[in-house]
Amino acid sequence: MAAIPQVSLISCEKPMPVIGMGTSSYPPADFETAKTAILEAIKAGYRHFDTAFAYGSEKPLGEAIAEALRLGLIQSRDELFITTKLWCSFAQRDQIVPTCKMSLQNLKLDYVDLYLIHMPLRLSQMIQKTPVDEEIIHPLDVKGVWEGMEECQKLGLTKAIGVSNFSRQKLEEVLSIAKIPPAVNQVELNPVWQQKQLREFCKAKGIHITAYSPLGANNTKWGDNRIIESDVLADIAKARGKTTAQVALRWVYEQEVSLVTKSFNKERMKENLQIFDWSLSEEELDKISKLPQRKGVTLASILGPHDFVLQLDAEL
Template sequence: MVCIPTVSLNGCEKAMPVIGMGTSSYPPADMETAKAAILEAIKAGYRHFDTAFAYGSEKPLGQAIAQALSQGLIQSRDQLFITTKLWPAFAEPTQIVSACKMSLQNLGLEYVDMYLIHFPVRLTEMIKRTPVAEEIVRELDVKGVWEGMEECKNLGLTKGIGVSNFSCKKLHHLLSIAKIPPALNQVEMNPAWHQKQLRDFCRAKGIHITAYSPLGANNTKWGDNRIVESDVLANIANLNQKTTAQVALRWAYEQGVSLIAKSFNNDRMIQNLQIFDWELSEDHLQKINQLPQRKGFTLASILGPHQIILELDAES
């Protein structure tokens, strides 16, 4: 079994494996398919799992954890690092704790290891589809919502708290009011979107970066094939006797971030873990540094091109 390095997070009681399995799928997988894939991931050596209320994968993840314990695949829940996220419809100060408890109920767990604000925006009602109507989109009450996140940690519902899709501007504001600083910021990052400015800011502030869509989120609403069909990455992969995906994941790891890689294919799941016993050369790193840069994920691609959303997407 692959030995996966871990990273210590500020204000979090447990180290986090630097690669985790993503459980978001498009279109959404059925419960049994998701549970079976997660069990295979546990067998392969994954101990870090990323979910969210919005993904609909909290329940199959919880069922897979229970089955892994009963089958002896893991000896205790403490061997796993579980991340879930606060959906914007619950991003109201009085709803944070109850939303976290609802996710714990879905997961069948007493606590999660990391609880994140999913998006820096508020929705005033639950939705069944996207994009959403402009009238339900509101600015996030960062101070009030973060106080609710801090309460979740103080109550022991989560070991650590953080954010997702936050810009430098949003993080600067959050840090000015936080009693407990965010442990991490989960954002899109890959060889076609380096996020250097944000990485430099977070490093200076002690905030860890976790990269989602490290392979470009191909075959989703917002992703594309810039990573998986990159000639530059394919050439580097051939020279290293690796896959294009392994080169992209190794590049992210060498930038000092952790990463969330989603695959329900057993072979690719295992390949995604095989990035720790080799390095990219300086020449190959330079070639990756020269790749054209463009953001793939935007809030507007999910929630709609509303004024508040467009302003958030434009922030650096």
């Protein structure tokens, strides 16, 4: 297996592996299933793990890290790059440091490598299911929340801070008040939602993009099969002796972004790492650039089609 390349992030001394394992599953996996899958991923060579309070996977990830150390699969926690996220129910200035500490307790870690604001909105109560009632959805206090994120970094609770699901407009708001700029914006990005304008904006601002749902989040209530069943990608894969998924992941990597891919299947985990020792031709890239574009993951599909949520979804 080719070594996993790394990328440097602004305001962060530690490089990030360009491919990570996502731990969000639908429906949510039980504790042992998640822990076992994460251990298999460490054995396969994954060193970046993406979790969030909202996924319910922080505790199994923490247990898997402890087990990997006990088994000698890794020599030190520092070999891993761990990302977690501030959930919308805690998106207030005075809650951010305590919430980050709660995630660290779940993970049994002294620090995470990257702490992200999960969504550009606040929920005024904890939720057990989605969609949610409109009256609990509020605009984000960008200044107050970002100050809390910066405090987490200054206290050493995280090596870097960033955002997730932020449009160019929302990033401008953060950049206008930030003392520490966001290192990462984690967004949906794949061959059928290529995010060209957002990529160009982030590149100009020094913000690294991490792609989630690089394969379209097939088999979830918000994803679909447009990538896995794409004839264009399948034809390229067949000609290359690759899988359709490998072609899609390679395309994402060639856009100079990193990616988080989720599979609890041992063989697919290995396949997803086999994208670094070959490249797509200009002709293949041109074919992929012409694929019909449609956003797959919308905030409205998760939280409900409320006016403010639809407004956020309309921003690019």
